[in-house]
Amino acid sequence: MIIHLVNHRGKYSLKCWVVLLLFSAPLLFAVKVGLTTYLDIFATRDWELYWNKVLYWPLRLFVLLIMLWILAGTMGRPGEVLGLKSSAFKWKPYFLMLLMMVPLIAAASTQPDFLNTYPKLKQVIPLPEAAQPGWLYKLFFELGYGSDFISIEVFFRGFLVIGFSRWLGKDAILPMACFYCSIHFGKPLGECISSYFGGLLLGIVSYHSRNIYGGLVVHLGIAWLMELGGYIGNSFKG
Amino acid sequence: MATFSSLRVTFVAMRTIICYLRQYIRELNTTRFLLCSIWIAILVYLNYAHDLEGKIYMWEGLLMPAFTAPAIVYSLAFFRL
Numbered sequence: 001m002i003i004h005l006v007n008h009r010g011k012y013s014l015k016c017w018v019v020l021l022l023f024s025a026p027l028l029f030a031v032k033v034g035l036t037t038y039l040d041i042f043a044t045r046d047w048e049l050y051w052n053k054v055l056y057w058p059l060r061l062f063v064l065l066i067m068l069w070i071l072a073g074t075m076g077r078p079g080e081v082l083g084l085k086s087s088a089f090k091w092k093p094y095f096l097m098l099l100m101m102v103p104l105i106a107a108a109s110t111q112p113d114f115l116n117t118y119p120k121l122k123q124v125i126p127l128p129e130a131a132q133p134g135w136l137y138k139l140f141f142e143l144g145y146g147s148d149f150i151s152i153e154v155f156f157r158g159f160l161v162i163g164f165s166r167w168l169g170k171d172a173i174l175p176m177a178c179f180y181c182s183i184h185f186g187k188p189l190g191e192c193i194s195s196y197f198g199g200l201l202l203g204i205v206s207y208h209s210r211n212i213y214g215g216l217v218v219h220l221g222i223a224w225l226m227e228l229g230g231y232i233g234n235s236f237k238g
Numbered sequence: 239m240a241t242f243s244s245l246r247v248t249f250v251a252m253r254t255i256i257c258y259l260r261q262y263i264r265e266l267n268t269t270r271f272l273l274c275s276i277w278i279a280i281l282v283y284l285n286y287a288h289d290l291e292g293k294i295y296m297w298e299g300l301l302m303p304a305f306t307a308p309a310i311v312y313s314l315a316f317f318r319l
Contacts, residue, residue, distance in 0.1 A: 170265065178278045178312065182311040185291040189286055201259070209258075
């Protein structure tokens with residue numbers, strides 16, 4: 001497909017560039033996953049553990065954004081390539097899509113493998129003794145966790161779909177969905193399988209709307225609803 | 239009145255999303271879609287039945303295994319197109 005595309009354009013350098021970009025994508029994601037961001041600057045051990053858990057995702061988002069911004073700059077205007085520019089974005093239909101997911105998440109919240117994984121908030125429980133009020137420190141964690149979904153949307157729907165679509169058109173959506181599904185391998189089976197179709201759906205929407213905000217609303221909403229589902233489900237389990 | 243207008247806007251926008259999906263399905267190459275779906279289904283089976291991810295990531299902390307796994311998935315999915 002790529003060779004056909006390049007022959008059509010008639011430029012060898014473009015072929016090299018597209019192939020290079022293709023392989024840079026998993027490399028960028030690997031750097032994000034494999035990055036060591038442990039900060040040893042906190043007064044006590046429990047605060048150190050807490051803040052490192054909270055800052056784990058935002059630091060990765062920051063590094064990934066810098067790398068993507070530089071790379072996207074070679075492909076065009078970074079804001080447009082990454083789907084960050086939006087005019088007249090309508091958020092209501094995405095909230096409706098999110099609402100449709102509520103029964104599914106409620107059903108998943110009764111499953112043992114789901115309750116073993118969620119809520120992620122378990123990672124910082126018990127909170128450090130001086131963390132008062134507790135809800136605020138739980139909120140910090142959830143905001144940090146939420147920032148991971150910004151990086152996922154920018155990378156998968158922005159860079160891989162909107163960015164690559166200038167060469168590959170809608171054919172950029174399917175490989176992105178495969179890649180996206182593969183990053184869910186450590187998650188419950190139902191979530192992994194649904195991520196393939198979810199990835200396709202979000203890819204199609206971002207491809208047409210040329211921005212990632214709709215996907216971000218749905219994805220972030222689902223993630224926080226799953227946190228809530230896991231929290232309530234585990235409360236009932238005792 | 240404002241609620242009715244708001245519902246109408248939501249409905250119209252929702253219809254736009256359904257149009258995107260219809261258009262994609264209409265233009266979708268079924269063979270490519272099947273190949274990608276079968277490919278990812280094999281990987282999901284290998285992962286959940288034989289711990290594929292655990293085997294690939296067993297050298298935890300190294301960048302190469304973390305790069306190799308998604309690179310294989312991604313490039314194979316691309317070249318199957």
